[in-house]
Structures are given as C-alpha cells and as structure tokens.
Amino acid sequence: MxxxxxxxxxxxxxxxxxxxxxxxxxxxxxxxxxxxxxxxxxxxxxxxxxxxxxxxxxxxxxxxxxxxxxxxxxxxxxxxxxxxxxxxxxxxxxxxxxxxxxxxxxxxxxxxxxxxxxxxxxxxxxxxxxxxxxxxxxxxxxxxxxxxxxxxxxxxxxxxxxxxxxxxxxxxxxxxxxxxxxxDAITIKKGLRLFGRSTRPIHMALRYSNEIDLPFSDDESKCIAFLSNLGIPIMKNNNDWVTLADLTDEQEKKLATAIILNSGITSNCNNIVGNVFIIPTKHELREFATMLNSCGRMGSSMEGLKLCLGMIDSIDHIQKKYKRKIATYLGFVKNKPEMLRTTENASYLVAGDAIEDNFIGTIISILANSYIDSKICFGLANSVNGIKVSGRADKSLEGKVNLKEIVSNAVEVTGGEGGGHSLASGAKLPPGVADAFIAEIEKQLSEIGPF
Ligand SMILES: [Mn+2]
The missing domain is CATH 3.90.1640.30 (inorganic pyrophosphatase (n-terminal core))
Incomplete structure (x- = not known):
C-alpha cells in the first residue's frame, strides 16, 4: 500500500x-x-x-x-x-x-x-x-x-x-x-456479529441472520423462546422491541455463548463473535450503510446525506416506505409463481418490469434466505437499456461455487458486464438476453451441480 x-x-x-x-x-x-x-x-x-x-x-x-x-x-x-x-x-x-x-x-x-x-x-x-x-x-x-x-x-x-x-x-x-x-469517531467492541444491531428486534435479527445458523432460526417463536430461556427480554417497558444494542455486555456474552453452543460450531467462531464497529450515531457500520442504501434506492439520497452530516437524526419515514415496497415486491413473487423458474441447479426470478432494478438484489437475498429452497438463485429485472442481474449462493457452497466466475463466463456469451464475489455477484445485460443468460448459467452449473 x-x-x-x-x-x-x-x-x-x-x-x-x-x-x-x-x-x-x-x-x-x-x-x-x-x-x-x-x-x-x-x-x-x-x-x-x-x-x-x-x-x-x-x-x-x-x-x-x-x-x-x-x-x-x-x-x-x-x-x-x-x-x-x-x-x-x-x-x-x-x-x-x-x-x-x-x-x-x-x-x-x-x-x-x-x-x-x-x-x-x-x-x-x-x-x-x-x-x-x-x-x-x-x-x-x-x-x-x-x-x-x-x-x-x-x-x-x-x-x-x-x-x-x-x-x-x-x-x-x-x-x-x-x-x-x-x-473517537468509531468505537470497536468485541461482540456478536449479528446484522441489525440497533435497527432489528433481536429475535428478528436471529431469525433473518446470514451470519449465524441456529437449527431453529427459521421459526420466529423458537427464537423468542431461545432468548427468554437466557433471561433476555424481547420487549422494553415502553413496548419497543429490544435490539442487540440494548443488551448489557454480560447479556450479549451469554447470548453469544448460547449461539455458539447451539450452532454446533467447533472451531472458528469469528463469523459469530468479533470486532463490531460502532459509529457516533450508535449504529454499527454495515447497518448504517444499509440505511443509506435504502435512501438511495428510494430516490432519497439527499436524506441520507443529511443523516450522515447530523442534519436529521432519523430516516424512519424512508425506511417505512422502503419496507412497504419490499413487502409489495415479495407479494408479487408469491402471487405470480410463473415469475420464478426452478431447475435442479438453481432458481431464477425473472421479474421483467414487475420489480425495480434497484430492488432486485435485496429481493433475491430475502428470497434466498426464506422462500427459495435452491442454494443458488438469480434475480433478473429490467433496467434502463438492459437487464440487471443479482446472483446469490448459499454460504454452504463457499469454495465449491464461484458465482463471479460463472456470471463473467455467461456475459462473455450474452454481452454485458459482470462482477462481484464468489457467493454474491451481479451483472448488467443488454436487453432481450434473459433466456440466453439463464441457459449459459445452467450449462455451467450442470457441470458442477446439482447442489
Ligand atoms: Mn464505491
């Protein structure tokens, strides 16, 4: 450097x-x-x-x-x-x-x-x-x-x-x-690397975590029971949900230990416990970044700027609209099953104009964690002059699948540009090549899959 x-x-x-x-x-x-x-x-x-x-x-x-x-x-x-x-x-x-x-x-x-x-x-x-x-x-x-x-x-x-x-x-x-x-603009503390430190109720953070994998984490009521067994309340006196940021260090440690024991991990707990970076707004870095991303996607980047510079201290109104929009899009997917094509290798959400390109990455991430059983999924949505693609692979495929490579190979055939990482990648395709792109991905996955 x-x-x-x-x-x-x-x-x-x-x-x-x-x-x-x-x-x-x-x-x-x-x-x-x-x-x-x-x-x-x-x-x-x-x-x-x-x-x-x-x-x-x-x-x-x-x-x-x-x-x-x-x-x-x-x-x-x-x-x-x-x-x-x-x-x-x-x-x-x-x-x-x-x-x-x-x-x-x-x-x-x-x-x-x-x-x-x-x-x-x-x-x-x-x-x-x-x-x-x-x-x-x-x-x-x-x-x-x-x-x-x-x-x-x-x-x-x-x-x-x-x-x-x-x-x-x-x-x-x-x-x-x-x-x-x-x-003193960042505080580093050892803590649970659970997304949504100050913006998600703890039981929901457990339920939707990408970082940790509890045997019961797809069941909200079991997450609540897990917390109450540890003596961790899920609601505050004022009826607000408790977030990870509300816990004492003692409680957070207890929770971390219980998570590690229950996830059956024997080595490398680094994904679960490690350095957590807290900024002056009391948010964790990645969670704050997610808030800013939601401003951008809602066309309210200026509100994000104001939040960054302390001119406002909440973007709740934007977050609310953002969540509503995501719920609407998830509703589309459930009501129009033909949008989702599933093969033995992967699932493809071909959204066309039904989902805004800004949202396709978020939607496919949520679906990958909940609705779709395939370990690999792609979302495709129309954008200005082309098609935006977001691909996700389950973390159990780390080292087995390289989505970045697979997408890059596919765009060599279809045209466009691809990039990203092994478990999350994206591409911008020229218009009209959705089917050809899917065929190229399938060709490659068939050689290494099914998963
Ligand atoms: Mn950048």
Missing amino acids: DLKKLELLAEKVSEPLKNETGKIHAVSHFDADGICAGSIAYQALKALGKDFDIEFIKQLEEDELKRISLVEADLFLFTDLGSGQLDNIQRYLPGKTIVIADHHEPQGEEWDKLYHLNCHLAGIDGKDEVSGAGVTYILMKHLTKEICPYVYLTLVGAAGDVQKNNGEFKSVNNELLSEAVSL
Whole structure:
C-alpha cells in the first residue's frame, strides 16, 4: 500500500477546488459509499464557503452526462464514480475543470483539465483497500480539517461496498479506521456479529441472520423462546422491541455463548463473535450503510446525506416506505409463481418490469434466505437499456461455487458486464438476453451441480 503516493496526488488534485471561485457542481453515486463520499464533499465545500450544489445518480451513463453538461457550473466534481467514464466526461464536458475522487478502475485517457484522484493511480486496489468515500476524504482533508470528525463515513462506505474481509478492514481502510478510533469517531467492541444491531428486534435479527445458523432460526417463536430461556427480554417497558444494542455486555456474552453452543460450531467462531464497529450515531457500520442504501434506492439520497452530516437524526419515514415496497415486491413473487423458474441447479426470478432494478438484489437475498429452497438463485429485472442481474449462493457452497466466475463466463456469451464475489455477484445485460443468460448459467452449473 502506498498511501503517501495517494496523498501527494491528492494535494495536486485539491488545487482546482481550493482556487475555484465560480460554481461547483458535485455528482456522486446513489449507494451508501456514494452518499458518504457526497457527504464528505458537501461538508468540505460548505466549510470552504464554496458556491456549490450536489446530486446523486445511479450510473454515469451517456444520457446522464448529456443532462449534466447542461448544468451551469465551472467545475464538476465526481465522487465514487467517474474514473470508469473518462472518455465520455471529456466528450460531454469539454473545457470544464473536472475533479474526480473515485476507487473504480480508471478507463480511458486523461487530459489537461482533468484532476484525477484514484487509488489505482497509487497502486492501491479500490476493490477492498479503500472506498469512494475514503478517496474523497483523502482529497478533502487537504482542503479543510473540518471533515476529520466525519472520517468514519469512509468506513461506512467501505462496509457498504463489502470491503470487509472476515469482518476486518485492510490497507488504507485500516489506516482510516485507526484515525477514526483516535478521534473517537468509531468505537470497536468485541461482540456478536449479528446484522441489525440497533435497527432489528433481536429475535428478528436471529431469525433473518446470514451470519449465524441456529437449527431453529427459521421459526420466529423458537427464537423468542431461545432468548427468554437466557433471561433476555424481547420487549422494553415502553413496548419497543429490544435490539442487540440494548443488551448489557454480560447479556450479549451469554447470548453469544448460547449461539455458539447451539450452532454446533467447533472451531472458528469469528463469523459469530468479533470486532463490531460502532459509529457516533450508535449504529454499527454495515447497518448504517444499509440505511443509506435504502435512501438511495428510494430516490432519497439527499436524506441520507443529511443523516450522515447530523442534519436529521432519523430516516424512519424512508425506511417505512422502503419496507412497504419490499413487502409489495415479495407479494408479487408469491402471487405470480410463473415469475420464478426452478431447475435442479438453481432458481431464477425473472421479474421483467414487475420489480425495480434497484430492488432486485435485496429481493433475491430475502428470497434466498426464506422462500427459495435452491442454494443458488438469480434475480433478473429490467433496467434502463438492459437487464440487471443479482446472483446469490448459499454460504454452504463457499469454495465449491464461484458465482463471479460463472456470471463473467455467461456475459462473455450474452454481452454485458459482470462482477462481484464468489457467493454474491451481479451483472448488467443488454436487453432481450434473459433466456440466453439463464441457459449459459445452467450449462455451467450442470457441470458442477446439482447442489
Ligand atoms: Mn464505491
């Protein structure tokens, strides 16, 4: 890791921002990392007294760039996106000053009005070493120290982009973590790695956990009984549900021990108990990232930014609408069984226009954990100019199946782009190739399955 090199580059890239007296237009990605990056940029530009505005977008496609080119501004700042679209940025924003802070792999040629901060230019891998928010933070820190208290957002971004490995950060992320801890912006405690620390009732956290596998975890009432046997209440005096964050350390330890005993694990409890990272809002990193993602998917990224910067302290109204939308989509799937195709290898939810592309990943994750028996499932939904695909494999297939590879092989035949990890991957396909894509996946799974 060459953080020094990245910081040197950041100094150069920060110059045009420092000197700009005209209008700045900032554009960031609409997911958790992009919202964190945008929040850091917003806070810095505000502290510097700049004239700016900010927007969040799903993808920096040509159509978006055409629209952005009509925005009257002297400097365009792109965060958590931009590096992959250098040629189009140059083409649609000629003569403008362009600043990019991104961690996606650069594609295209640089030009003289481009000020480009990207971790890859310093030999740092943007996949798991630093988030888009991290690169933006490193840039903005050269302009104002007023963003330092928000350093933890770089790790929310990293958690949102699934950069933690076995629950730990590495490289630049780890440096940023040390900085956050030293500023008291993150507290690390040993605890249960159960998703939804402060936003899910404990019995529901057990019921829907991906991390732990209790023999009875598909039965809500048994989860409740399990907790009450341990003397852990599920409801508070004010009738609110108890969350993991409400437990005393003693209770949490007791629960962890009981979970380990009941899941029959003999070694490597690291997935269950380990470092838990708590941010000043009292949320755990990944849970906060999930909240921001729900803002983005609901078209309310700005509310996410306000939450990040402490201008509001709740997004309950968005979460409520988000949950309602998910329930509606799950209802569609149950009412239209023909949407779901099941083979001996996998299940495919071919949603067409019935489910928004922003939601297909979440829906397929939920179905994989509850409704679908197949150990591998894919969701396909129509999106602008194509089809969005999300694939999930059960964690029992770790080491046996590599979805990233399988999807990449399939898109070589169908066209489009694929990526991700061994147990969770995604793709963007051209329109009209859903059946061909499924056939390609089937061909590969037949060789290694059934599971
Ligand atoms: Mn990102």
